[in-house]
Amino acid sequence: MKKKKNNTIWYIIVFIGLIGSFFVLTSVNNQKSLEQVLQQTFSGNESKLLYLSRVDCPWCQKQKPLLSKVGKEYGFKYDEIKVDGFTKEELNSLLQKLEIDEKEFGTPTLVVIQNQKVVDSHIGYLSESALVNFLEETNSIEE
Numbered sequence: 001m002k003k004k005k006n007n008t009i010w011y012i013i014v015f016i017g018l019i020g021s022f023f024v025l026t027s028v029n030n031q032k033s034l035e036q037v038l039q040q041t042f043s044g045n046e047s048k049l050l051y052l053s054r055v056d057c058p059w060c061q062k063q064k065p066l067l068s069k070v071g072k073e074y075g076f077k078y079d080e081i082k083v084d085g086f087t088k089e090e091l092n093s094l095l096q097k098l099e100i101d102e103k104e105f106g107t108p109t110l111v112v113i114q115n116q117k118v119v120d121s122h123i124g125y126l127s128e129s130a131l132v133n134f135l136e137e138t139n140s141i142e143e
Contacts, residue, residue: 034090037079038097042116047140049078050098052109056084059125063108066128074132074141083107112138 041048051067053060067078083091095102098111099118111121112135120138135141 034081034094037081038094041079041113045115047076047138048113049076049135049140050111050113051078051080052094052098052107052111053080053082054084054107055082057107060108063125066126066131070128070131070135070141074135076135076141110134112140114139 037050041050051064053064064080071077081094083094086094091105092102095105098121100109100111100121100123104123106123108125109121109123110126110131112119120134122134126134132141
């Protein structure tokens with residue numbers, strides 16, 4: 001009886017350890033890909049667009065197809081950063097780099113970077129015409 005109880009406790013400890021390891025590895029993988037995306041985005045002189053989203057955000061699910069459609073029509077690409085799973089510190093660090101006030105942040109968010117500097121951002125959903133206007137105003141696409 002005691003042996004079964006010890007085995008059960010051992011399984012619980014291993015299970016908790018595996019779950020903890022998963023979250024640590026997920027955070028590390030997010031951080032590596034985040035660092036890679038930011039390094040790539042802030043290099044070079046061309047205009048770049050970052051799209052911050054969440055998997056469970058209904059407005060993000062509406063925004064992404066429009067970004068893809070407009071991107072194909074105007075020949076631009078964007079990088080997406082899914083902020084799900086980021087710790088508060090990771091998210092705040094990202095927002096600081098992107099010059100976004102954490103109190104105003106929401107998803108979807110678009111950030112335009114030119115000449116290695118943030119030139120503009122928009123928090124919230126944009127219709128197709130509003131998206132095109134935003135990209136034209138920031139010289140991300142030509143009229």
